Amino acid sequence: MKRSYQQSSSSGPPKSKSRHNPDGDAFLEDESTKIFAKKVADHYSARTNQTLEEREASPIIHLKKLNNWIKSVLIQLYAKRGDAVLDLACGKGGDLIKWDKAKIGYYVGIDIADGSIEDCRTRYNGDADHHQRRKKFTFPARLLSGDCFEVRLDKALADDAPFDLCSCQFAMHYSWSTEARARRALANVSSLLRPGGIFIGTMPDANVIVKKLRAADGLVFGNSVFWIQFDDDFSEKKFKSSSPFGIKYKFHLEDAVDCPEWIVPFSVFKSLAEEYDLELVFVKNSHAFVHEYMKKPEFIELMRRLGALGDGNQDQSTLSPDEWEVAYLYLAYVLRKRGQPEQNRTSTRRDKGKMHLEKEDITYIRS
Numbered sequence: 291m292k293r294s295y296q297q298s299s300s301s302g303p304p305k306s307k308s309r310h311n312p313d314g315d316a317f318l319e320d321e322s323t324k325i326f327a328k329k330v331a332d333h334y335s336a337r338t339n340q341t342l343e344e345r346e347a348s349p350i351i352h353l354k355k356l357n358n359w360i361k362s363v364l365i366q367l368y369a370k371r372g373d374a375v376l377d378l379a380c381g382k383g384g385d386l387i388k389w390d391k392a393k394i395g396y397y398v399g400i401d402i403a404d405g406s407i408e409d410c411r412t413r414y415n416g417d418a419d420h421h422q423r424r425k426k427f428t429f430p431a432r433l434l435s436g437d438c439f440e441v442r443l444d445k446a447l448a449d450d451a452p453f454d455l456c457s458c459q460f461a462m463h464y465s466w467s468t469e470a471r472a473r474r475a476l477a478n479v480s481s482l483l484r485p486g487g488i489f490i491g492t493m494p495d496a497n498v499i500v501k502k503l504r505a506a507d508g509l510v511f512g513n514s515v516f517w518i519q520f521d522d523d524f525s526e527k528k529f530k531s532s533s534p535f536g537i538k539y540k541f542h543l544e545d546a547v548d549c550p551e552w553i554v555p556f557s558v559f560k561s562l563a564e565e566y567d568l569e570l571v572f573v574k575n576s577h578a579f580v581h582e583y584m585k586k587p588e589f590i591e592l593m594r595r596l597g598a599l600g601d602g603n604q605d606q607s608t609l610s611p612d613e614w615e616v617a618y619l620y621l622a623y624v625l626r627k628r629g630q631p632e633q634n635r636t637s638t639r640r641d642k643g644k645m646h647l648e649k650e651d652i653t654y655i656r657s
């Protein structure tokens with residue numbers, strides 16, 4: 291039975307008036323939720339592609355490389371040849387090469403930021419890759435622009451599902467502004483994954499953020515590359531377990547992020563996911579993730595190639611302590627959709643995608 295977390299929230303977060311309809315289907319959003327979703331979309335849409343030189347000069351270049359390593363490890367662990375992949379909040383398509391290396395069979399990417407989807411399209415086509423011109427991707431693709439934490443995706447993607455793997459990298463926390471959005475996010479993942487399908491992701495680690503908040507003098511903390519600021523509403527630094535949604539903070543990461551985000555208490559995420567038949571395989575803070583997978587030769591070699599810790603040769607540069615502290619703010623998770631995989635899964639879905647995407651091929655889904 292679905293439980294609503296908002297029943298006893300007479301004070302404290304969330305301030306939002308959104309409500310989960312216990313019947314399950316109708317979700318109402320209030321204006322402030324829409325405004326914040328638009329703020330997030332505008333922020334990411336406005337971020338332009340960097341040249342290789344600009345990227346290498348970034349104060350968080352090694353953190354970006356470390357995050358790419360974490361995503362690559364997740365993809366290498368769970369993506370199989372021929373898989374149909376759904377990339378929720380795909381951004382500018384920064385993971386396309388990783389999917390290509392995993393030899394997936396079909397890719398659907400969706401993001402709320404129109405500008406990012408357009409960049410993803412050009413990157414997929416190989417027209418304007420800012421890193422290098424590369425050979426064509428080997429999998430057909432489809433791109434959509436829309437709010438994947440608000441819109442029902444099962445209808446928009448009826449011809450593309452079921453997916454073998456769903457990925458949501460550094461984005462699930464944007465769904466946690468209200469219970470309705472958090473549920474929509476998980477309902478979308480669950481309804482689109484096949485039984486036995488895998489959901490991989492990365493998001494902020496609420497335990498670490500709250501611990502740092504409590505250790506700080508005021509409501510702001512950070513270092514040379516990031517700061518996090520909570521509103522006065524949270525001056526007591528206490529969070530009710532009955533109100534786990536809408537705990538907003540402002541996140542600034544040099545050369546990357548500057549927008550509102552929401553705390554995702556992992557225990558709530560885990561139990562809400564179970565309501566949608568998604569069972570936890572593992573969760574690991576990024577530090578523990580690095581320690582665990584840096585024991586394996588293939589991932590040590592991948593780290594060397596990506597250069598997150600420097601290239602081990604003449605290059606003396608490496609991840610700074612401040613970047614390593616930012617890495618600690620994140621965790622990686624893997625969930626599995628309950629049920630047994632079907633023996634003979636039909637794969638007509640790859641015919642739905644194209645190998646070259648025109649502007650008109652992008653589907654705009656609006657609520």
Ligand SMILES: C[S@@+](CC[C@H](N)C(=O)[O-])C[C@H]1O[C@@H](n2cnc3c(N)ncnc32)[C@H](O)[C@@H]1O
Pocket residue numbers: 327330331334335378379380381382384385400401402403406436437438439440458459460461464
């Ligand atoms: C930190 S970026 C990560 C992008 C990509 N997943 C990656 O790892 O490179 C967060 C992304 O989430 C997207 N996003 C935020 N809210 C969203 C929503 N409601 N629906 C779809 N995408 C959303 C942003 O537009 C942005 O591209």
